[in-house]
Amino acid sequence: MSQFLAPRPVQRLAKFIAAGTAALCLTAALTATLQAQTIGVSIPAATHGWAGGLNFHAEQTKARLEAANPGLKVVLVTANSASEQANDLEDLVAIHRMDALVILPFESAPLTGPVANAKRRGVFVTVVDRGLSEPGIQDVYVAGNNAEMGRVSGEYIRQRLNDSGKIVVLRGMPTVIDEQRFDGFMSALEGGGVDVLDDQYANWNRDDGFTVMQDFLSRFPEIDAVWAQDDDIAIGVIQAVRQARRQDELFIVGGGGMKDIVKRVMDGDKLTPVDVLYPPSMISTAMELTALKFVSDTPIEGEYILGSPLITQDNAEEYYFPDSPF
Amino acid sequence: MNKLDLKTAGPFIALIVIFVIGVFVNEAFLSAGNLSNILARSSFIGIVAIGATFVITTGGIDLSVGSMAAFISGCMILLMNGLMETFDSLVLIIFLAVLASAAIGALAGLVNGLLTTKAKIEAFIVTLGTMGIYRSLVTYMADGGTLSLNFTLGDVYSEVYYGTLLGLPYPVWVFLAVAILGYVLLNMTVFGRHCFAVGSNESVARYSAINVDRVKTATYILQGLCVSIATIIYVPRLGSASGQTGILWELEAIAAVIIGGTMLKGGYGRIWGTVVGALILTLIGNILNLTDAVSNYLNGAVQGVIVIVAVYLQRGRR
Numbered sequence: 135m136s137q138f139l140a141p142r143p144v145q146r147l148a149k150f151i152a153a154g155t156a157a158l159c160l161t162a163a164l165t166a167t168l169q170a171q172t173i174g175v176s177i178p179a180a181t182h183g184w185a186g187g188l189n190f191h192a193e194q195t196k197a198r199l200e201a202a203n204p205g206l207k208v209v210l211v212t213a214n215s216a217s218e219q220a221n222d223l224e225d226l227v228a229i230h231r232m233d234a235l236v237i238l239p240f241e242s243a244p245l246t247g248p249v250a251n252a253k254r255r256g257v258f259v260t261v262v263d264r265g266l267s268e269p270g271i272q273d274v275y276v277a278g279n280n281a282e283m284g285r286v287s288g289e290y291i292r293q294r295l296n297d298s299g300k301i302v303v304l305r306g307m308p309t310v311i312d313e314q315r316f317d318g319f320m321s322a323l324e325g326g327g328v329d330v331l332d333d334q335y336a337n338w339n340r341d342d343g344f345t346v347m348q349d350f351l352s353r354f355p356e357i358d359a360v361w362a363q364d365d366d367i368a369i370g371v372i373q374a375v376r377q378a379r380r381q382d383e384l385f386i387v388g389g390g391g392m393k394d395i396v397k398r399v400m401d402g403d404k405l406t407p408v409d410v411l412y413p414p415s416m417i418s419t420a421m422e423l424t425a426l427k428f429v430s431d432t433p434i435e436g437e438y439i440l441g442s443p444l445i446t447q448d449n450a451e452e453y454y455f456p457d458s459p460f
Numbered sequence: 461m462n463k464l465d466l467k468t469a470g471p472f473i474a475l476i477v478i479f480v481i482g483v484f485v486n487e488a489f490l491s492a493g494n495l496s497n498i499l500a501r502s503s504f505i506g507i508v509a510i511g512a513t514f515v516i517t518t519g520g521i522d523l524s525v526g527s528m529a530a531f532i533s534g535c536m537i538l539l540m541n542g543l544m545e546t547f548d549s550l551v552l553i554i555f556l557a558v559l560a561s562a563a564i565g566a567l568a569g570l571v572n573g574l575l576t577t578k579a580k581i582e583a584f585i586v587t588l589g590t591m592g593i594y595r596s597l598v599t600y601m602a603d604g605g606t607l608s609l610n611f612t613l614g615d616v617y618s619e620v621y622y623g624t625l626l627g628l629p630y631p632v633w634v635f636l637a638v639a640i641l642g643y644v645l646l647n648m649t650v651f652g653r654h655c656f657a658v659g660s661n662e663s664v665a666r667y668s669a670i671n672v673d674r675v676k677t678a679t680y681i682l683q684g685l686c687v688s689i690a691t692i693i694y695v696p697r698l699g700s701a702s703g704q705t706g707i708l709w710e711l712e713a714i715a716a717v718i719i720g721g722t723m724l725k726g727g728y729g730r731i732w733g734t735v736v737g738a739l740i741l742t743l744i745g746n747i748l749n750l751t752d753a754v755s756n757y758l759n760g761a762v763q764g765v766i767v768i769v770a771v772y773l774q775r776g777r778r
Contacts, residue, residue, distance in 0.1 A: 179599075179604075180599060180603070180604020180605070180703070182702070183605055183606055183702065185604065186602070186603060186604030186605035186606075187604075187605070189604050190604070190605075305756075308756075308757060332752050333756070334749055334756060335756055339702075339707075340606075340698050340700060340704070341698065341704075341705070344697065344698060345501060345745070348501075349494070349746055350749070351493075352488045352491055352493055352494040352497065352750070353486060353488045353749070353750050366606070366704075369698065369700070370698060373698055377622055378493070394608065459602065459603040459604050459605025459606070
């Protein structure tokens, strides 16, 4: 810099102009930054199918929002654990000076404090799917309905089996989400003639879905339906059932809305006649709503609980996203 | 002599006890279908664990095998889907993918081996690092979702997992072949004796003119090849790979090796013990699925207790 400042007159003039231009640009940039609104979006990393879908929809929505609203900046960060997500929140506040936060908490309890801190700094808070442990922090809450998802699955199986038959259940992992789905499912079967032979955890993945279903098939000579609760598990179940050549005696109800399963439903596959939606695209709902706060006067504060509709052959096309990884 | 026999028999006794428990838990346990499922299922961990027996006998450790399996699966699927446009012969495509799988496995093993021996970084750290790398790579390749094998191709390839020879699924035969080769290599060759020597005392082995670095690197390459073989029979099962593939395989493989009587600190290894160890681990999971006597929440505890008891059986009495 110093050698640049000790030059001949012509260069000095050039330097003067350059500096002036730079200063002007800087001022313009600063003004733009001051006017731009930043939305921080913090979600779990794409470590399994559903989260992959979540990331896909978040990125799509970010691109769409930024293109449609030049004054809006969306910063998307992904975390592999609750503590990493807490660090992300600090960065979003300190470095990106976000005006609004859209967060799908890794776990409710450990992130309640960090989100409350952001809120205290005047950040508008939208919480997605997993509620915080304390009320009154979030401005907007967007979530799927796990109990409803279980209930819709249970009702379909009960009605399809004319209220009598034997079924097995493959659960996810021992978490609140799984518990709510399972309880909703069981409440739909209550007092009826559908007999749940057994339930086992399949950890929301294909391999365990395959193994657990193989063992159910060895153990129970008669199975009329399978509730796989999640589409990844369902893929494993389908293979196990095919291997045992028992695809004509039962049907499978998954959950989530994975493209492979929705495609099967669309094609009228008898083994997977329906699927129950638990849309990862709920992140888009949350981001769009939050953006509305800055680009319009629309009142948006409140709770939005998305339904878990039954995906059937008739409506499957609406829920089919061939480009999504999920 | 008597004591040695008891030690050798330990894992086998544990296997028989668990087997008998299985028979009492559910009559479906003894059905041909269930037994063949158990054997086919244990072949993944079993084959990986045979490789791990070499690494551990030589005093090393490889934590990257699970992620490596996921990564190789992902590469195979992408390659096969890509080759669909170039070649018409599905069998040729599968053959090329199998070759590529072996090459990637060997190369990945070589990297682990060289970083351990030439760069002198502890195997635990090297393989912890590569474990994270392969896991992220497969997640990246799958865009956070799942890579799926082309349907027509999957149909042909699935024969490798679901097909049978003399009533036993192919994976079981592969498992058996790898076990026999492993046994011969570890117990009847110079290389095997060098593995024992390096694991017992590296300095002494070096003074005895054993090329320690080469022996160690070779065990990691063997491990990589074993992972590749496991992958070759894993991919046709579900025709997919994701960030979830092969999760915790490294721990299951190490557990199978130790249950089988190989010393974690190196110097002594036993291939047949490892095979039994892999069978025990699979049996526990299978039996827990066949009963509702144990709460789902306690499955992990039951597995933990059995693993500890099985190891106690072969170590406790000296």
